[in-house]
Amino acid sequence: MAVKRNVYLDMKSIEEAKKILFEQFKNSETQIETLDVVNAKNRVLARPAIAAISSPNFHAAAMDGIAVDAKISFGASEDSPNTLVPDKNAFWVNTGHAMPEGTNAVIMIEHLNILNDSDIEIEAPVFPWQHVRKMGEDIVATKLLFPRKHKISSYSLGALLSGGIFRVDVYRQPKVLIIPTGSELKQWYNVEPGDLEPGDVIESNSSVLSGLCEDHGAEFTIHPMLKDDLESIKKAVAEAARQDYDMICIIGGSSAGSEDFAKPVISNLGEVFVHGVTMMPGKPVMFGKVFDTPVFGIPGYPVSAIVAFELFAGPLLLKMQRLPRRETVKVPVSPARKIASKLGQEEFIRVKIGSVDGKLVSSQLPRGSGSITTLTEADGIIRIPRNIEGVVENEKVDAHLLRPLSSIENTIVITGSHDNTLDLLADQIKKINGNISISSSHVGSMGGLIAIKKQACHMAGVHLLDPEDGSYNISYIKKYLPHQKVWLVNLVMRDQGLIVPKGNPENIQSIEDIKNRGLQFINRQPGSGTRILFDYKLKSLGISSRDIKGYQNDEYTHMSVAVAVLSQRADAGLGIQAAAQALNLDFIPVVTEEYDLVIPDMFYNTTKIQVLLETIKTEDFQERVISLGGYSTKNTGKVMLEI
Secondary structure (H helix, E strand, O other), X not given: OOOOOOOOOOOEOHHHXXXXXXXXXXXXXXXXXXXXXXXXXXXXXXOOEEOOOOEOOOOEEOOOEEEEOHHXXXXXXXXXXXXXXXXXXXXXXOOOOEOOOOOOEEEEXXXXXXXXXXXXXXXXXXXXXXOEEXXXXXXXXXXXXXXXXXXXXXXXXXXXXXXXXXXXXEEOOOEEEEEEEOOOEEOHHHOOHHHOOOOOEEOOHHHHHHHHHHHOOOEEEEOOOEOOOHXXXXXXXXXXXXXXXXXXXXXXXXXXXXXOOHHHHHHHHOEEEEXXXXXXXXXXXXXXXXXXXXXXXXXXXXXXXXXXXXXXXXXXXXHHOOOOXXXXXXXXXXEOOOEEOOOOOEXXXXXXXXXXXXXXXXXXXXXXXXXXXXXXXXXXXXXXXXXXXXXXXXXXXXXXXXXXXXXXXXXXXXXXXXXXXXXXXXXXXXXXXXXOEEEEEEOOHHHHHHHHHOOOOOEEEEOOEOXXXXXXXXXXXXXXXXXXXXXXXXXXXXXXXXXXXXOOOOOOOOHHHHHHOOOOEEEEOOOXXXXXXXXXXXXXXXXXXXXXXXXXXXXXXXXXXXXXXXXXXXXXXXXXXXXXXXXXXXXXXXXXXXXEEEEEHHHHOOHHHHHHHHHHOOHHHHHHHHHXXXXXXOOOOOEXXXX
């Protein structure tokens, strides 16, 4: 059956879409069920919880000692102590014991003079109910412990049980059916990584959405994966809508392609309310109803899927249980660089955040909707409204935190050139001090120096060759940071060279071969130390950049260059040996270079920077570096210069 493309004819803003969603499903609420209190954590009370008993339900001793009628202690002093007789007018009790009849106070054991087996002396009086937990001191029978719509916490469990409430009426958890669709999808348990063919995609969205369902208090079932087939998807949705599911999420097929079947499925079985929202990522999201059951078309790209769920499906699940909408913590941050944005679409920009000299500085992560790591690496999200074209550098904007602020305060922000050892360092420093984290942004060596100048990072990774004398970094620091005191500390010495396919099928031996044979090259971005090195080599060889096919095509990391070669986008690229070795590619050495850390003096002696410097000197870290290949640690941790 031919299916027309689902053109977005009437996209809604986020606010409009939410209004439609909650209006259409204003009566979508789960029914009431009765549970044992011990199984009711995080559930919402459907009826008020009223204490059945008092707590404590007897007068209880609050200290170890003797229980007495306070009157017999009156007049006691050091000069004229009162003598008491155990089991006659004084009764031994331990904390929590019921008070003996006729007693109303406890004298602590450390305030007693025990004369013999039959006599006890006291040297001070006590007042009535001293050191006694009176009946009903915490809870009095018939007291309202919690009103309806109270979410039961761990603390609530104790109060309910203490008040004699052992079973509670709560709202049932919503049940969600997750239907992953896509002919290209493979289940992780059916394949090995090496078995994947070009075009195969590991299905991960159902696992992510199932976790999000649990985060929003819902149960879930994952339907067996379906191919891109209208009738099979339609059948699955129709069957689920007739059962007791409270929500159905179709993953994939919500966009405008000829094989995107979410819209025809929902419209054939019921009604589509919204298709397309003016936001990025997540624009293709749709929702409607089938037999009064809300059905969502969730985009297939991972980040789009998460954003769409958290903005629409998640809040509806909370409403079904009478739970309040979740609020995120917002903090003002200053973007280290300008963030451009398209008019007409609200953008969700994933950012890393660091606290630099008391100021929260954000750096933008890639925006790709398919890059799940941009969420796992992000510290927060900046929402750019659809009526503005972006955020200028250092403009204060709100970021919605994804990590606790205390964790961000303990993060070392490293900006500059990419190196594989930074990932090792991030793990190694956690091993030594679990409270300290590393956040590294790859903007090139020159970008790192500029970030230091703008006080946007704690340190920069640099490897800038001075073609005049062959030295590294010092001349650039003096030029771009002329009035700033910094420390130059070596992280590693590393081999840079040409990364080529396994077996070197083009028999590349030098940069001249790339030019002479018209081979495809993949470059690094302007301002990176590797780009500067490549330009220096071209100049020394008398080769024009115009003679290098692909010179203008660039990547931001050594691993991205290696992937470009592995995927046959390029015949060669300049990068470090560790990147080639990591992807089992061949490597032709060009130069051994110095990769250093530039650290402003104002941060050098702080605790977290000193922990980092101690970490790189450890034998464990250096052994891990050597194992990557193409590295030397002979100068690692050495202060190359204090400038």
